Amino acid sequence: xxxxxxxxxxxxxxxxxxxxxxxxxxxxxxxxxxxxxxxxxxxxxxxxxxxxxxxxxxxxxxxxxxxxxxxxxxxxxxxxxxxxxxxxxxxxxxxxxxxxxxxxxxxxxxxxxxxxxxxxxxxxxxxxxxxxxxxxxxxxxxxxxxxxxxxxxxxxxxxxxxxxxxxxxxxxxxxxxxxxxxxxxxxxxxxxxxxxxxxxxx
Amino acid sequence: xxxxxxxxxxxxxxxxxxxxxxxxxxxxxxxxxxxxxxxxxxxxxxxxxxxxxxxxxxxxxxxxxxxxxxxxxxxxxxxxxxxxxxxxxxxxxxxxxxxxxxxxxxxxxxxxxxxxxx
Numbered sequence: 409x410x411x412x413x414x415x416x417x418x419x420x421x422x423x424x425x426x427x428x429x430x431x432x433x434x435x436x437x438x439x440x441x442x443x444x445x446x447x448x449x450x451x452x453x454x455x456x457x458x459x460x461x462x463x464x465x466x467x468x469x470x471x472x473x474x475x476x477x478x479x480x481x482x483x484x485x486x487x488x489x490x491x492x493x494x495x496x497x498x499x500x501x502x503x504x505x506x507x508x509x510x511x512x513x514x515x516x517x518x519x520x521x522x523x524x525x526x527x528x529x530x531x532x533x534x535x536x537x538x539x540x541x542x543x544x545x546x547x548x549x550x551x552x553x554x555x556x557x558x559x560x561x562x563x564x565x566x567x568x569x570x571x572x573x574x575x576x577x578x579x580x581x582x583x584x585x586x587x588x589x590x591x592x593x594x595x596x597x598x599x600x601x602x603x604x605x606x607x608x609x610x
Numbered sequence: 611x612x613x614x615x616x617x618x619x620x621x622x623x624x625x626x627x628x629x630x631x632x633x634x635x636x637x638x639x640x641x642x643x644x645x646x647x648x649x650x651x652x653x654x655x656x657x658x659x660x661x662x663x664x665x666x667x668x669x670x671x672x673x674x675x676x677x678x679x680x681x682x683x684x685x686x687x688x689x690x691x692x693x694x695x696x697x698x699x700x701x702x703x704x705x706x707x708x709x710x711x712x713x714x715x716x717x718x719x720x721x722x723x724x725x726x727x728x
Contacts, residue, residue, distance in 0.1 A: 437715050517622045520621065525714050528714070532694065536697065544693070
């Protein structure tokens with residue numbers, strides 16, 4: 409079996425394990441069974457991908473999206489992007505009461521913490537399975553964004569890496585099928601090189 | 611007498627969740643810190659019975675804060691509450707003196723059983 413395939417398998421399995429952990433965490437946060445479906449995985453030169461390759465039905469939509477990001481630091485640089493439609497935002501925050509302090513948007517605070525927990529759930533499994541030190545920074549509330557999120561991603565990595573590994577999923581909800589948050593992970597492609605090391609390949 | 615608690619977490623949402631759960635169980639929240647500097651200042655000013663400590667803060671790592679507490683002889687019981695779930699990090703927290711380590715998300719029951727076990 410070629411190393412490249414095994415390398416992909418190691419990364420794929422690590423991400424699968426992380427996404428399952430994240431889906432279970434999200435189930436607990438929203439009191440509803442949450443599953444995920446893989447969308448896309450590939451390596452790209454930094455400026456050569458866009459949303460249409462990651463998630464075709466998302467490309468070209470005019471509706472603004474909420475974007476929350478978490479930077480990954482440690483042995484490898486990366487970033488997670490949690491993208492919510494307006495419907496996702498409304499449904500996920502429907503039980504969150506607004507703070508008495510009007511300067512604070514409690515729904516945004518809730519979703520930042522959701523992103524923190526989901527990103528950490530993935531990082532925990534990636535770190536354990538790939539035997540790398542990885543930590544998630546505090547989440548950043550970016551959205552709403554109108555432009556192609558792919559442009560934001562390109563700009564985030566332009567000075568950080570020449571090639572990146574992309575892996576993305578959509579969360580699906582048992583009782584509310586209209587909710588489909590997109591969760592994109594971009595890592596410096598060094599992670600793929602590391603995943604090919606003999607001690608990780610079974 | 612109600613035990614005094616200091617909550618350390620950068621997330622206002624999480625501080626509110628922890629505060630509500632502990633207050634309903636009869637604990638007294640004496641302070642809240644959103645970063646490492648506040649976590650150290652308030653801990654030594656307030657000398658709470660219990661500190662709930664997040665691990666990733668904007669300016670410091672929770673385990674580094676634990677080292678400061680330990681070096682300065684703070685007697686408070688620390689429970690780490692963090693989304694970071696790596697076994698090595700959990701073990702580091704416990705080795706540095708945390709009495710328990712709760713991985714987010716958690717239930718009120720998990721939180722209460724950890725504080726009641728102190």
